[in-house]
Amino acid sequence: MAVYDLGGKNKYYTLYARIRDDILSGRYVCGEKLPSKRVFASELGVSVVTVQLAYEQLLAEGYISSRERSGYFVEKIDLRPVGGAAPASFGAPDGPKEQYVLDFVKGSAPAELFPFSVWAKLMRGVLLDCGEHLLERVPCAGDAALREEISKYLYRSRGIRVGADRIVIGAGAEYLYGVIVQLLGRDRLYAVENPGYGKIFSAYALNGASVVPVKVTEHGVSLEELKKSGADVLHISPAHQFPTGVVTPATSRSAIIGWAEERGGFVVEDDYDSEFRLSGKPINSLYGLCPERVIYVNTFSKSLAPSMRLGYMVLPGELMKRYLSLFSAGANVVPLFEQKTLAAMLGGGYFERHIARLKNYYRQIRALTVEILKKLNTDCEIYDAGGGPHLLCKFPQAPSDEAVKEEFASRGVRVKCLSDYLLAAAEGMEKTAVINYSGVTAEQIDAVRNRL
Amino acid sequence: MAVYDLGGKNKYYTLYARIRDDILSGRYVCGEKLPSKRVFASELGVSVVTVQLAYEQLLAEGYISSRERSGYFVEKIDLRPVGGAAPASFGAPDGPKEQYVLDFVKGSAPAELFPFSVWAKLMRGVLLDCGEHLLERVPCAGDAALREEISKYLYRSRGIRVGADRIVIGAGAEYLYGVIVQLLGRDRLYAVENPGYGKIFSAYALNGASVVPVKVTEHGVSLEELKKSGADVLHISPAHQFPTGVVTPATSRSAIIGWAEERGGFVVEDDYDSEFRLSGKPINSLYGLCPERVIYVNTFSKSLAPSMRLGYMVLPGELMKRYLSLFSAGANVVPLFEQKTLAAMLGGGYFERHIARLKNYYRQIRALTVEILKKLNTDCEIYDAGGGPHLLCKFPQAPSDEAVKEEFASRGVRVKCLSDYLLAAAEGMEKTAVINYSGVTAEQIDAVRNRL
Numbered sequence: 001m002a003v004y005d006l007g008g009k010n011k012y013y014t015l016y017a018r019i020r021d022d023i024l025s026g027r028y029v030c031g032e033k034l035p036s037k038r039v040f041a042s043e044l045g046v047s048v049v050t051v052q053l054a055y056e057q058l059l060a061e062g063y064i065s066s067r068e069r070s071g072y073f074v075e076k077i078d079l080r081p082v083g084g085a086a087p088a089s090f091g092a093p094d095g096p097k098e099q100y101v102l103d104f105v106k107g108s109a110p111a112e113l114f115p116f117s118v119w120a121k122l123m124r125g126v127l128l129d130c131g132e133h134l135l136e137r138v139p140c141a142g143d144a145a146l147r148e149e150i151s152k153y154l155y156r157s158r159g160i161r162v163g164a165d166r167i168v169i170g171a172g173a174e175y176l177y178g179v180i181v182q183l184l185g186r187d188r189l190y191a192v193e194n195p196g197y198g199k200i201f202s203a204y205a206l207n208g209a210s211v212v213p214v215k216v217t218e219h220g221v222s223l224e225e226l227k228k229s230g231a232d233v234l235h236i237s238p239a240h241q242f243p244t245g246v247v248t249p250a251t252s253r254s255a256i257i258g259w260a261e262e263r264g265g266f267v268v269e270d271d272y273d274s275e276f277r278l279s280g281k282p283i284n285s286l287y288g289l290c291p292e293r294v295i296y297v298n299t300f301s302k303s304l305a306p307s308m309r310l311g312y313m314v315l316p317g318e319l320m321k322r323y324l325s326l327f328s329a330g331a332n333v334v335p336l337f338e339q340k341t342l343a344a345m346l347g348g349g350y351f352e353r354h355i356a357r358l359k360n361y362y363r364q365i366r367a368l369t370v371e372i373l374k375k376l377n378t379d380c381e382i383y384d385a386g387g388g389p390h391l392l393c394k395f396p397q398a399p400s401d402e403a404v405k406e407e408f409a410s411r412g413v414r415v416k417c418l419s420d421y422l423l424a425a426a427e428g429m430e431k432t433a434v435i436n437y438s439g440v441t442a443e444q445i446d447a448v449r450n451r452l
Numbered sequence: 453m454a455v456y457d458l459g460g461k462n463k464y465y466t467l468y469a470r471i472r473d474d475i476l477s478g479r480y481v482c483g484e485k486l487p488s489k490r491v492f493a494s495e496l497g498v499s500v501v502t503v504q505l506a507y508e509q510l511l512a513e514g515y516i517s518s519r520e521r522s523g524y525f526v527e528k529i530d531l532r533p534v535g536g537a538a539p540a541s542f543g544a545p546d547g548p549k550e551q552y553v554l555d556f557v558k559g560s561a562p563a564e565l566f567p568f569s570v571w572a573k574l575m576r577g578v579l580l581d582c583g584e585h586l587l588e589r590v591p592c593a594g595d596a597a598l599r600e601e602i603s604k605y606l607y608r609s610r611g612i613r614v615g616a617d618r619i620v621i622g623a624g625a626e627y628l629y630g631v632i633v634q635l636l637g638r639d640r641l642y643a644v645e646n647p648g649y650g651k652i653f654s655a656y657a658l659n660g661a662s663v664v665p666v667k668v669t670e671h672g673v674s675l676e677e678l679k680k681s682g683a684d685v686l687h688i689s690p691a692h693q694f695p696t697g698v699v700t701p702a703t704s705r706s707a708i709i710g711w712a713e714e715r716g717g718f719v720v721e722d723d724y725d726s727e728f729r730l731s732g733k734p735i736n737s738l739y740g741l742c743p744e745r746v747i748y749v750n751t752f753s754k755s756l757a758p759s760m761r762l763g764y765m766v767l768p769g770e771l772m773k774r775y776l777s778l779f780s781a782g783a784n785v786v787p788l789f790e791q792k793t794l795a796a797m798l799g800g801g802y803f804e805r806h807i808a809r810l811k812n813y814y815r816q817i818r819a820l821t822v823e824i825l826k827k828l829n830t831d832c833e834i835y836d837a838g839g840g841p842h843l844l845c846k847f848p849q850a851p852s853d854e855a856v857k858e859e860f861a862s863r864g865v866r867v868k869c870l871s872d873y874l875l876a877a878a879e880g881m882e883k884t885a886v887i888n889y890s891g892v893t894a895e896q897i898d899a900v901r902n903r904l
Contacts, residue, residue, distance in 0.1 A: 013638075014639060024773065024774070111587050111588075114587055120579050124579070127575060127576070130508065132566070133508055134759060135563050135566055135568070135758070135759055135760075136563075136758065136759050137560075137758035137759055138759050171627075171786075172783075172785060175623075175785055178630065181660075182658045182659070199781065199782065206778065207659070208633075208638050208659070208660035301783075305586070305588075306587070306783060307586060307587050307590050307787060307788040307789075308587075309783065309784075309786075309787065310787075326654075326658065329651065331753075331758060331759070332761075333623035333627055333761045333785065334761075335760050335762075335787060335790050336760075337575075337759075337790070338787050338789070338790075
C-alpha cells in the first residue's frame with residue numbers, strides 16, 4: 001500500500017491527486033485493487049470519509065471503477081503519448097460506440113433541428129448592425145442587451161422576475177460553477193446530488209472546493225443527510241434531477257430554503273433542462289421562493305449547440321455586489337458576437353420556437369422509446385416524471401445491474417444504470433436503467449425493433 | 453436639441469453617457485424622438501459615426517428603440533433598485549477619465565487599425581464553409597485547425613517548434629491561469645513579479661492558490677528572493693516585463709530554468725506582448741530552453757480585440773497528459789466560430805499584417821510620446837527596452853511619486869508610477885512614471901503640446 005503524507009487542508013484532494021498520479025505513472029497497474037477505505041484510512045491516519053471522497057473523485061474521473069461488494073479497481077488509462085502523437089482522438093466520444101445501434105447514454109439535441117439558417121442570418125445581421133462595436137470590451141457580467149433579453153425570457157418561461165442587473169453571462173455552466181466557488185469561497189463544504197453528474201462533482205473539486213455527495217430520495221435531496229454532512233452550499237436540480245428524474249416536491253423545497261436560511265448557506269439551482277418539460281404543469285423555480293439564498297444557473301449549450309458554451313446565472317443581491325467588486329476590472333469571457341446573436345435570437349422569438357420544435361420531437365421519440373423498452377422486456381417498469389429527455393426503466397426481475405446492461409447490449413442498445421451515477425454508495429438504486437433519449441433517432445429505434 | 457461638450461477621446465462613449473443620463477434624469481421623455489444622426493453630428497461637430505456608435509450603445513442597453521425609416525425613440529426605462537446598489541456603472545470605464553487629454557494608464561490598440569472588414573469577411577466565409585459543422589462540440593483543448601495554425605505561427609514568429617497536440621485554447625489569459633492552477637494544484641506556492649499586474653496576482657489567488665510576489669531587478673526576477681520564497685511555480689514575462697520593461701538576460705534565464713529543474717517546479721512564461729517588440733532583435737522564448745518545465749501562455753485579446761477572449765498555452769508533455777485526463781470529458785469554452793475565424797486569419801497571413809501595421813503605428817506614437825515627455829520635463833530619463841507599447845520615464849529631481857503624477861495631471865496627462873504596481877514593498881522604484889502609450893493618439897499628444 002502506498003503511504004502518503006497528506007498535510008494541510010483539503011486532505012481528500014491531496015489523496016486523490018497522489019493516487020491519480022500513481023495510476024498515471026504506473027505505480028498502480030490496471031486491474032489492481034485499491035486498499036479498502038477503512039484499511040487505507042487507518043493506515044494514513046485520516047477519516048474514512050476522506051478516503052471515500054478521494055475514491056469518489058477518482059471514480060468520477062474514470063481512474064478507478066467500483067465493483068459491488070468487492071471494492072475499487074484501477075481502470076485502464078489511455079495515456080495518449082504527447083509530442084509527436086496524433087491528436088486524432090481529441091473529442092472522440094468515449095467508448096466503442098460504433099457497436100451500438102442505439103445509444104441511450106450520450107446524446108445532445110439533433111443538429112438538424114437547430115434553426116441554422118436563422119442563426120446564420122442573425123449572425124450576418126449582428127455583423128452588419130454592430131460593426132466595429134463588436135471589438136469593444138464586454139463588461140464582466142456580460143452584454144447588456146443579452147442580459148436584458150434573458151431577464152425577459154426568464155419571466156416568460158419560468159415566471160422569474162429579476163432585473164438584468166442580477167444576471168451574469170458565462171462560458172457554460174461548468175465555468176459558472178467555478179465562479180460560484182470564487183464567490184462563496186473554498187472554506188465552505190459543497191453538497192451535490194447522489195446519484196448525479198460526475199461532472200458537477202469534478203467541477204467543484206477541480207476548483208478547490210470540498211464536495212460531499214448527498215442522497216436523492218423520491219422527495220428530492222435527503223435533508224437529513226444534508227444536515228448531517230455539514231454542507232454550506234447545496235447544488236441541486238429541483239425541477240428534474242439527473243439521473244433519477246425526481247421532481248422535488250413543494251414541502252421539500254420549503255425545507256431546503258429553511259435549511260439555507262438557518263445555516264446562512266446557499267442553494268445552487270441547476271435548471272439545466274427545465275425547457276424540456278414534456279408533460280404536466282411547469283415546475284416552479286426555487287429561486288422564486290427565496291431570491292436571496294438561491295443562485296439560479298442555466299445554460300444554452302444543451303438547448304442550442306454544444307459548440308456554444310453560453311450559460312448564465314442569477315445572483316442574490318449580496319453576491320452580485322461581491323461579483324462586481326471581484327471581477328469588474330476584467331472583461332466577460334464570452335465573445336460579444338455570440339452574445340449579440342443570442343440576444344437577437346431570444347428577442348426575435350426564435351429561441352422559443354426552436355424549443356417548441358424540440359419538445360414536439362422529443363415527445364415522439366419518447367413514445368417510440370417507451371414502446372421499444374416494453375417490447376424488449378415486458379416486465380420493465382417505466383418512471384417518467386415528464387421532465388427533460390430521459391426516463392428510468394426498472395427491471396425488478398433482473399439478477400443485477402450488469403445483467404440489465406448486458407441484455408440491452410445484446411440487442412445493440414447502450415444504457416447505463418442508476419448505480420453508474422452513484423458518487424457514494426446508496427440503497428434503492430438497483431436494476432434501473434437510465435434512458436437518455438436526447439440523442440437517438442426514430443430510425444435507430446426502428447433498427448432495433450427490426451432485430452427483435 | 454441637447455448641446456453636449458464632448459472633449460477627450462472616446463467621444464462616442466461620452467455622448468452615449470450624456471444621453472443616457474438625460475434619459476434617466478427625465479430630460480428626454482419616453483417616446484421622444486432623438487435627433488437624426490446627421491443633424492446631431494453637425495450640431496455637435498463630430499462625425500456621423502460617433503453619433504451612430506452612441507445610438508447603438510443606447511439601443512443595445514435598451515434606452516432607446518429604433519423604428520425603421522423613422523429614427524430613434526426614447527424607451528420607457530424601468531429603474532429597478534437592486535439591493536440599494538446602482539447598476540448604472542456596469543461596464544463604464546472607471547474613474548473620471550474625461551478630465552485628461554492624454555491617458556498613459558489604460559489603453560488598448562486603436563479599433564480603427566483592426567482590419568474589421570477582413571475579419572467580417574472571414575466570419576462570413578466561416579459561416580458558409582463550415583455551416584452546421586459549427587454546432588459541433590469542440591474538443592477540450594480547442595479546434596484542431598486553430599491549434600495547427602497557432603503551432604505554425606509560433607514557429608514563424610517566435611521560433612518555437614511545438615506540435616498542435618501540446619496547444620490548449622482558452623477564453624483569454626486569465627482563464628488559462630485558472631486552468632494552470634487546476635493542473636498544478638493548490639498545494640504549490642505561486643510566485644509573481646513585483647511590481648506587476650495586480651490582475652495576475654488576483655487570478656491565482658481567486659483560484660485558491662497561495663501567491664507570493666518576488667522582486668524584479670534589472671536582471672529579471674530576483675533568483676535569491678525566489679528561492680527564499682519557497683515557491684514552486686514562477687509566473688514571469690521574460691521578453692518584456694510590465695511595468696518595468698525589463699528583458700530577462702540569458703544568464704538569468706538559464707538560472708531560472710535551473711531553479712525549475714532542481715525544484716521540480718514550473719515556469720509560466722507570459723509572452724503577452726512579444727508581438728510588439730518595436731526595436732532590437734527578437735527575444736528568445738524561455739519555452740525553447742526547457743519545454744518540459746515551461747508553460748508558454750499568450751493571448752489574442754490584446755493584439756486583436758478586447759471583446760474576443762482568446763488565449764492559448766503550450767503545455768509540457770506531462771501536463772498535457774494530465775490536462776486530457778482531467779478535461780477530455782468536457783468541451784472547450786471558446787465558441788467554434790471564433791476559433792475557425794482566427795484560424796483563417798492566421799492561415800491567410802492577415803494577423804501578421806495587422807501586427808506589422810500596429811507596430812508601425814506604435815513606432816510613430818512612441819516617437820511622439822518621447823518628444824512630448826522631454827518637452828514636459830527636460831530632466832527626465834527615458835528607459836525603453838524596445839518591447840511592447842510602454843516605457844519608463846524617471847524624474848530624479850522630483851520630490852515624490854505623487855509630485856510626478858500631479859505634474860502630469862496639471863498638463864491633462866494621466867500616468868501611474870512604478871510604485872502603483874508594487875504588490876509588496878521594494879526599493880529602487882521611486883519617481884518613475886509608467887508610460888503605456890498603447891491607447892493614445894497623435895491628436896491627443898498634439899493637444900497636450902499645444903497647451904505647453
